[in-house]
Amino acid sequence: xxxxxxxxxxxxKWYNELVVKADLAENSGVRGCMxxxxxxxxxxxxxxxxxxxxxxxxxxQNAYFPIFVPKNLFEAEEKNAEGFAKECAVVxxxxxxxxxxxPGKLIVDPEAKLEEELVVRPTSEAIIWNTYKNxxxxxxxxxxxxxxxxxxxxxxxxxxxxLRTTEFLWQEGHTAHATEKEAxxxxxxxxxxxxxxxxxxxxxxxxxxxxxxSERFAGAEETYCIEALMQDGKALQAGTSHFLGQNFxxxxxxxxxxxxxxxxxxxxxxxxxxxxxxxxLVMTHSDDNGLVLPPNLxxxxxxxxxxxxxxxxxxxxxxxxDPILYELKSMDISVKFDDRDTYKPGWKFNxxxxxxVPLRIAIGPxxxxxxxxxxxxxxxxxxxxxxxxxxxxxxxxxxxxxQNSIFDKALKFRDENITSVDTYEEFKEVLxxxxxFISAHWDGTKEEEERIQxxxxxxxxxxxxxxxxxxxxxxxxxxPSKQRVLFAKAY
Amino acid sequence: xxxxxxxxxxxxKWYNELVVKADLAENSGVRGCMxxxxxxxxxxxxxxxxxxxxxxxxxxQNAYFPIFVPKNLFEAEEKNAEGFAKECAVVxxxxxxxxxxxPGKLIVDPEAKLEEELVVRPTSEAIIWNTYKNxxxxxxxxxxxxxxxxxxxxxxxxxxxxLRTTEFLWQEGHTAHATEKEAxxxxxxxxxxxxxxxxxxxxxxxxxxxxxxSERFAGAEETYCIEALMQDGKALQAGTSHFLGQNFxxxxxxxxxxxxxxxxxxxxxxxxxxxxxxxxLVMTHSDDNGLVLPPNLxxxxxxxxxxxxxxxxxxxxxxxxDPILYELKSMDISVKFDDRDTYKPGWKFNxxxxxxVPLRIAIGPxxxxxxxxxxxxxxxxxxxxxxxxxxxxxxxxxxxxxQNSIFDKALKFRDENITSVDTYEEFKEVLxxxxxFISAHWDGTKEEEERIQxxxxxxxxxxxxxxxxxxxxxxxxxxPSKQRVLFAKAY
Numbered sequence: 001x002x003x004x005x006x007x008x009x010x011x012x013k014w015y016n017e018l019v020v021k022a023d024l025a026e027n028s029g030v031r032g033c034m035x036x037x038x039x040x041x042x043x044x045x046x047x048x049x050x051x052x053x054x055x056x057x058x059x060x061q062n063a064y065f066p067i068f069v070p071k072n073l074f075e076a077e078e079k080n081a082e083g084f085a086k087e088c089a090v091v092x093x094x095x096x097x098x099x100x101x102x103p104g105k106l107i108v109d110p111e112a113k114l115e116e117e118l119v120v121r122p123t124s125e126a127i128i129w130n131t132y133k134n135x136x137x138x139x140x141x142x143x144x145x146x147x148x149x150x151x152x153x154x155x156x157x158x159x160x161x162x163l164r165t166t167e168f169l170w171q172e173g174h175t176a177h178a179t180e181k182e183a184x185x186x187x188x189x190x191x192x193x194x195x196x197x198x199x200x201x202x203x204x205x206x207x208x209x210x211x212x213x214s215e216r217f218a219g220a221e222e223t224y225c226i227e228a229l230m231q232d233g234k235a236l237q238a239g240t241s242h243f244l245g246q247n248f249x250x251x252x253x254x255x256x257x258x259x260x261x262x263x264x265x266x267x268x269x270x271x272x273x274x275x276x277x278x279x280x281l282v283m284t285h286s287d288d289n290g291l292v293l294p295p296n297l298x299x300x301x302x303x304x305x306x307x308x309x310x311x312x313x314x315x316x317x318x319x320x321x322d323p324i325l326y327e328l329k330s331m332d333i334s335v336k337f338d339d340r341d342t343y344k345p346g347w348k349f350n351x352x353x354x355x356x357v358p359l360r361i362a363i364g365p366x367x368x369x370x371x372x373x374x375x376x377x378x379x380x381x382x383x384x385x386x387x388x389x390x391x392x393x394x395x396x397x398x399x400x401x402x403q404n405s406i407f408d409k410a411l412k413f414r415d416e417n418i419t420s421v422d423t424y425e426e427f428k429e430v431l432x433x434x435x436x437f438i439s440a441h442w443d444g445t446k447e448e449e450e451r452i453q454x455x456x457x458x459x460x461x462x463x464x465x466x467x468x469x470x471x472x473x474x475x476x477x478x479x480p481s482k483q484r485v486l487f488a489k490a491y
Numbered sequence: 492x493x494x495x496x497x498x499x500x501x502x503x504k505w506y507n508e509l510v511v512k513a514d515l516a517e518n519s520g521v522r523g524c525m526x527x528x529x530x531x532x533x534x535x536x537x538x539x540x541x542x543x544x545x546x547x548x549x550x551x552q553n554a555y556f557p558i559f560v561p562k563n564l565f566e567a568e569e570k571n572a573e574g575f576a577k578e579c580a581v582v583x584x585x586x587x588x589x590x591x592x593x594p595g596k597l598i599v600d601p602e603a604k605l606e607e608e609l610v611v612r613p614t615s616e617a618i619i620w621n622t623y624k625n626x627x628x629x630x631x632x633x634x635x636x637x638x639x640x641x642x643x644x645x646x647x648x649x650x651x652x653x654l655r656t657t658e659f660l661w662q663e664g665h666t667a668h669a670t671e672k673e674a675x676x677x678x679x680x681x682x683x684x685x686x687x688x689x690x691x692x693x694x695x696x697x698x699x700x701x702x703x704x705s706e707r708f709a710g711a712e713e714t715y716c717i718e719a720l721m722q723d724g725k726a727l728q729a730g731t732s733h734f735l736g737q738n739f740x741x742x743x744x745x746x747x748x749x750x751x752x753x754x755x756x757x758x759x760x761x762x763x764x765x766x767x768x769x770x771x772l773v774m775t776h777s778d779d780n781g782l783v784l785p786p787n788l789x790x791x792x793x794x795x796x797x798x799x800x801x802x803x804x805x806x807x808x809x810x811x812x813d814p815i816l817y818e819l820k821s822m823d824i825s826v827k828f829d830d831r832d833t834y835k836p837g838w839k840f841n842x843x844x845x846x847x848v849p850l851r852i853a854i855g856p857x858x859x860x861x862x863x864x865x866x867x868x869x870x871x872x873x874x875x876x877x878x879x880x881x882x883x884x885x886x887x888x889x890x891x892x893x894q895n896s897i898f899d900k901a902l903k904f905r906d907e908n909i910t911s912v913d914t915y916e917e918f919k920e921v922l923x924x925x926x927x928f929i930s931a932h933w934d935g936t937k938e939e940e941e942r943i944q945x946x947x948x949x950x951x952x953x954x955x956x957x958x959x960x961x962x963x964x965x966x967x968x969x970x971p972s973k974q975r976v977l978f979a980k981a982y
Contacts, residue, residue, distance in 0.1 A: 090584040095577055
């Protein structure tokens, strides 16, 4: 197995290689679309299961809406339509036919042209609000708290596995409320759910905030977000929750009869996270040896590798390992005993290191004599010899320790990489030499934001929630500012 | 709530009404595509969870492949391409732009035309085998046992909720093997998994068989199927498992190096079930009062309705019900306590009857005095007064009884509706007056099969596995036949 490119050599290449070599995903025969391989998909399934649980605990139900949006519905909310128009895959025909000039080949049948073209959903507000129109008559029908797990398509010119792909998997919550207050509360609740999930399951620290107007979701009144920092000092938006106001209810004419008999437009939120989180997971924790997975999401939490010369030794090891496997499984710990004789222990060690398995246990004839095993932690690569008697009790403790430790490490890195600057000179220098989040005053205008982006490629990642109020002067225009905002280059 | 059309009045109308009124699904703003509503989706989620468990227990892993198939890949396996060409939604453009003649409107940007059109997957053999090509080099890479949960699109001219929709949800397993024998075994194993699931979870008896050549999946060497019978005497194909031979490995040039160093083409299977099963579920068990759901798949297995005049009575009932709720939940029984004061108990009874909740428990002030509750079974509409002390123990027993009972009822109906006939006259008469499966001799030719279909609309549903060998003469041509096959009109 050829060595991974190191992060220092080329961070971007390291990422691409790692995603493919660790069997997470690969490019497909379709431009910009990825294949999520079984090992990568197993991580995504664990993420889905936990998020789905959290959505249900907060009162949401799942449903499914069509993948296609007729162009005339798609147009209804103008800002949303305008925001996504440039990225839309469009179905124009519903039939292929044999190519009379090329036997065995097919062509699009010109007679099967659709009168109304269908957009492959880049997001589902339009089709869902066109449906909610029929679901909502009275205040009794509210709130509607629905989530959908689905694939979406956004035609991207430059794609990267997980981070930016033409098709991706995600969940999108779409809720309808009687009051503005309730819709805002929902938007905020879901931001908290995302922060909880990303921090406590993915082990990635995030900053909660709101977007500036120009970074807002097309069609939203306010976009809340959680922002994470990758090891190369670039930020990554890990999840968004949008307060949509009455934009979609007005576009689709969705009104309800209030308790006192008035017709009112409905208030809305939408929120989503996607397979992009897989990219964040890889880029936050992994190292030059391969993936580092948080135990809470690792498909294999513990691997046990027997070291043996013959069948008899393997049999002896198996007798010792069997009760351990049984007990770990009964504790809902996902454990694999890899007794394949087609690969050597050293090869297996590398393989599980590359794949980020949190704990590796090796056991050989010497261990049997001494009543020991060797435990290796993936996060800090430490090894220790432990008494086999205590192993079952130790493992859940160690897994929790690793979960905490990788979060703490990422948090420390993140906090060390938030730099306050007061001048544009400093801003540019920090951006080029150190990267990370830069905390600076901004005059609140689109113009200044745009100039900074054009000159430095940094954007405003968010205006942090519960931000400290602090009078200052904007870096560029020198106009007064009441708080700092966070800038960064971003994925 | 307006009464349902009865099955006798108009079976087809009864079905359509029931699906909508019970909140399972509805038509969407997109021709032929449905919205699966939260209650319907909750049933589908239970089906998914159980199937997914069974797939994993038989060694399969999930993965995800692109929704788009470039036309030139789609063409590669000619029979498969020919079979699906007429139903393909085709993406031809990747951008919309503002319509300069109609402000606020969008048009397809003619400059964003794709060089190679993309087919929205009607099934994924092509894109998956194009991927497997890179995954398979040696016998060590085999078998590949992968499943995908996904949406697919087949452009249907006449659609019906769940039974036939342009977009539907399904799972598709795609496996690759070193030998023919192993691929056939896999195909048969998955048919057994489907039969197990449909019979023991959905409560629907099925006949396992293989398709005649003309009903085979396009690109398969053999199609195994499970066939069910609906209450109107029409058959419904509930699942299929295909032995694909080397058709796809040859089309995509997928070879492996065998143990003795030879290059061999890989053997394949694919298998799937879809949201169509939701239609089978409704049509097998439900009655003129609404849905009848098997307890193993019911989102709400038990509903408890308090009957009260004032807050104090409700409070007293709640005190009695709380420990019952707690105990049922700890037994993993899904129970709902419906204490809404916006609806009367009678309204609630109707609602839960319509929605097929297996057990309904009513408890009022009289019950509190007597230490009783009223239990109503949805399947046979029976009611009884039971001692509240025993209720927690009784419920799992009753749920299992209902699960068995609805299966037995469906099995009895199915078996009473398999008729053996020896002449074409009889065949046509039984088909018109009684319906159901007709067991008859057939000469094995496409021509006879086609004539029967054209004249009667009946098709060969399957040649049952482990069929009794019996010499006979074909109904029409009079040629010798070695076994009977099952005909029926079908969904």
